[in-house]
Amino acid sequence: MRAFSxxxxxxxxxxxxxxxxxREAKFIAGxxxxxxxxxxxxxxxxxxxxxxxxxxxxIEKARDGGLRIGALVRNTDLAADQTVRRDYGLLSRALVAxxxxxxxxxxxxxxxxxxxxxxxxFYDPNQPCNKRxxxxxxxxxxxxxxxxxxxxxxxxxxxxxxxDMAVAMRVLDxxxxxxxxxxxxxFIPIADFHRLPGDTPxxxxxLERGEFITSVTLPPPIGGKHIYRKVRDRASxxxxxxxxxxxxxxxxxxxxAVGGVAHKPWRVxxxxxxxxxxxxxxxxxLLADARPTEQNKFKIGLTERxxxxxxxxxxx
Amino acid sequence: MSSAATVxxxxxxxxxxxxxxxxxxxxxxxxxxxxxxxxxxxxTLDNRTTLLxxxxxxxxLTGTKKGCDHGQCGACTVIVNGRRINSCxxxxxxxxxxxxxxxxxLGRPGNLHPMQAAFVKHDGFQCGYCTPxxxxxxxxxxxEIDADIPSHVTENLIAQATVTSAEIRERMxxxxxRCGAYSNILDAIKEVAGVPA
Numbered sequence: 001m002r003a004f005s006x007x008x009x010x011x012x013x014x015x016x017x018x019x020x021x022x023r024e025a026k027f028i029a030g031x032x033x034x035x036x037x038x039x040x041x042x043x044x045x046x047x048x049x050x051x052x053x054x055x056x057x058x059i060e061k062a063r064d065g066g067l068r069i070g071a072l073v074r075n076t077d078l079a080a081d082q083t084v085r086r087d088y089g090l091l092s093r094a095l096v097a098x099x100x101x102x103x104x105x106x107x108x109x110x111x112x113x114x115x116x117x118x119x120x121x122f123y124d125p126n127q128p129c130n131k132r133x134x135x136x137x138x139x140x141x142x143x144x145x146x147x148x149x150x151x152x153x154x155x156x157x158x159x160x161x162x163x164d165m166a167v168a169m170r171v172l173d174x175x176x177x178x179x180x181x182x183x184x185x186x187f188i189p190i191a192d193f194h195r196l197p198g199d200t201p202x203x204x205x206x207l208e209r210g211e212f213i214t215s216v217t218l219p220p221p222i223g224g225k226h227i228y229r230k231v232r233d234r235a236s237x238x239x240x241x242x243x244x245x246x247x248x249x250x251x252x253x254x255x256x257a258v259g260g261v262a263h264k265p266w267r268v269x270x271x272x273x274x275x276x277x278x279x280x281x282x283x284x285x286l287l288a289d290a291r292p293t294e295q296n297k298f299k300i301g302l303t304e305r306x307x308x309x310x311x312x313x314x315x316x
Numbered sequence: 317m318s319s320a321a322t323v324x325x326x327x328x329x330x331x332x333x334x335x336x337x338x339x340x341x342x343x344x345x346x347x348x349x350x351x352x353x354x355x356x357x358x359x360t361l362d363n364r365t366t367l368l369x370x371x372x373x374x375x376x377l378t379g380t381k382k383g384c385d386h387g388q389c390g391a392c393t394v395i396v397n398g399r400r401i402n403s404c405x406x407x408x409x410x411x412x413x414x415x416x417x418x419x420x421x422l423g424r425p426g427n428l429h430p431m432q433a434a435f436v437k438h439d440g441f442q443c444g445y446c447t448p449x450x451x452x453x454x455x456x457x458x459x460e461i462d463a464d465i466p467s468h469v470t471e472n473l474i475a476q477a478t479v480t481s482a483e484i485r486e487r488m489x490x491x492x493x494r495c496g497a498y499s500n501i502l503d504a505i506k507e508v509a510g511v512p513a
Contacts, residue, residue: 005343006363006409032405035366036386048363050410076399080465085473096468100490101460102453103387105399106406236468236489 001038008050010210012179015049019179020210022047027212028137029072030106032099033115040125042116042132056214059083061269067222071110071213075099075165078109088218089226094168097230100237110213113166113176113193114205117159118239119148126226130162131157131201138201149238150228152262157201158293161264167245168228170257170265175217190216194264201263222248225314226268230259231306242302248314252276256310258286258303279308343417343480346409352377353421359406368392371406371418379419379448383492393449393456394418400456404489419448422455431455434504442495450491455507457487479509 009015009027016257026045028034029052037043058072059081067083099107103167121127121139128137130286138159140148149158175187194206207213231245240260248254254275257267264292271285285303290300346422347360352375359374368385371377371394380403383391387405395417410424413503432449441447461477469486470477477483484505485498493501503513 001364003344004363006346006407008412028407028410031407031410032387032402035405039385048407052410063413076460076465080341080463085466089473090474092466093468096466096470100387100390101457101487102390102400102402102490103405106401236486294398 002041002044002046004045005047006050007047008053010053012046012054012056012214015054016179016183016212016284018210019212023209025049027051029108030074030103030111032103032107033047033111036117039260040123040124042123049141049244051212062217067218069109069216069218071108071215073109074118075104075107075109075112078165079104087147087221088168088172090228090247091165091168091172091218093226093243094164094230094243097228097240097243098164104311109165109216112163113169113213113216114202115162118162119159120144121142130195131204133161133248134202135198140142143247145295147241147260148293148296149263150261151245151287151290152196152264154197154201156199157197157263159197159201159263160260161262162239162264164228164230164240164243164259166194167257167265168191169216169218169257170198170267171245171247171255172222174218174220177215177217178207178211178213179207180212186211191267192267197263204263222247224254224272224281227310227313229306229313231302240279242299242301242306244306244310246307246310246314248275248311254285254308254314256282259300261287261290261303275311279304279311283307317446331492337353347366348409348410350408350413351415353417358492363407363409365408367394367396367408367411367416368403371403371416374408377418377499381448383446383449389446389449389494390453391446391449393491395452395456396461399464405455419452419454422451429455430508433505434507435501438500438507439497439502440501440504441493441497444491445494450488450493450501453488453491454501454508457484457505460487468478468503477488479506479511481506484509 023086024046027065028048028050056072060068078093085092122129122131127139130138147159174190175191178186224247227246230240232238232240233249243259248257257265268286274281276284345360349358371380381391383389385404387402392404393400399415423432431454461479462474467486469482506513
């Protein structure tokens with residue numbers, strides 16, 4: 001691990017200012033992904049700003065009837081929250097489908113959104129990777145791609161976003177609340193938060209340098225049946241091959257997003273009009289522009305069948 | 317000549333104030349005070365020191381094991397402020413004022429924690445390398461179920477979570493045992509939880 005200086009931030013504004021002053025500074029909260037990457041020298045911050053002392057760990061009712069989740073709420077606490085379990089069940093389900101008990105005790109709400117891809121080529125410093133080393137090329141294209149993206153990718157990158165939580169938040173239309181280094185507040189709909197790779201796969205979110213996430217808010221509950229179904233290579237503690245987050249209403253209408261297939265949680269609002277026609281039509285509309293590889297084209301069929309299982313469960 | 321002095325002279329030659337450079341060197345270390353197994357510890361550590369390395373290399377509590385060092389195996393599991401975490405994926409300096417319990421703090425020969433005694437009774441290990449992490453994790457798992465924290469296999473999110481084999485297996489998935497002592501580990505945990513094997 002490279003040497004770095006360390007400070008414990010005294011306020012949100014001070015943290016954002018400190019980060020804006022040093023190009024190589026990083027915030028650290030749970031640290032479960034950042035330290036992993038620092039040990040591999042994939043992340044090389046020269047300064048760490050520890051934000052764990054800033055509070056921001058409350059889950060509160062929002063004025064509009066929604067829910068305001070502090071950026072530092074741990075994954076365990078968010079999954080266990082009674083309001084989340086009752087009114088936003090798929091968020092609880094998505095959280096407990098991810099990582100291990102130990103990691104969920106440290107990992108935070110904001111950190112989960114900001115975690116990096118687990119593409120094996122990104123994680124191997126000996127291989128070219130446009131995300132780790134812009135312009136060096138993509139080793140995944142033409143390589144081992146079973147886990148990787150099937151839609152929304154580019155010639156530069158076919159990595160997936162690894163989060164389960166973010167897929168549920170995409171269905172729930174969450175909004176990410178931030179403070180910029182100049183003190184200005186910003187509200188970013190989750191649909192606009194993560195980027196597709198394009199020519200700049202190293203840019204993964206629309207956050208500016210030093211911009212600090214303070215909370216994630218959920219709109220008022222929308223009812224319906226909440227389902228998160230994750231398909232993976234082992235029964236627990238593995239990333240998704242495909243996951244489906246869905247809220248299905250009694251009349252068969254609803255919302256659906258797919259994890260494990262793209263550089264961001266994959267939701268196509270117009271495809272949801274097909275839900276009444278069933279899984280095949282909906283999956284076809286969701287993945288109409290898919291460009292899978294020979295090794296990961298199974299994800300297309302798997303998405304359809306997983307969605308089929310979700311819709312059956314919704315009718316039970 | 318010490319290396320610090322060499323740096324200071326080199327800095328002076330390029331017009332950088334020697335005091336600034338000395339500060340940069342000092343800033344790579346941070347003081348931290350935390351409690352380990354009931355004892356207050358004052359440490360000044362290189363910022364890069366993980367909690368795991370602080371426990372093993374600085375405090376000589378070698379019960380906690382380093383397996384993968386990347387949060388994948390669970391051998392380094394300790395309990396911090398009542399919660400199990402991977403001590404390899406956290407910096408020691410981030411634990412100012414916190415209370416850390418390691419396997420040594422749970423119990424000692426002659427005065428074993430019930431979970432330690434149950435692992436011995438049920439032969440919940442072979443080589444023993446993952447065992448301290450397995451035991452710290454097990455103790456915390458039963459507390460998590462008591463605290464009504466749901467898991468991936470909890471059928472009803474609204475009902476209180478219960479101790480079942482499926483719940484224990486799922487919640488222990490962050491602790492790998494390459495000897496494959498899983499079925500005996502499960503028996504040990506169930507005995508402590510008071511559910512029939």
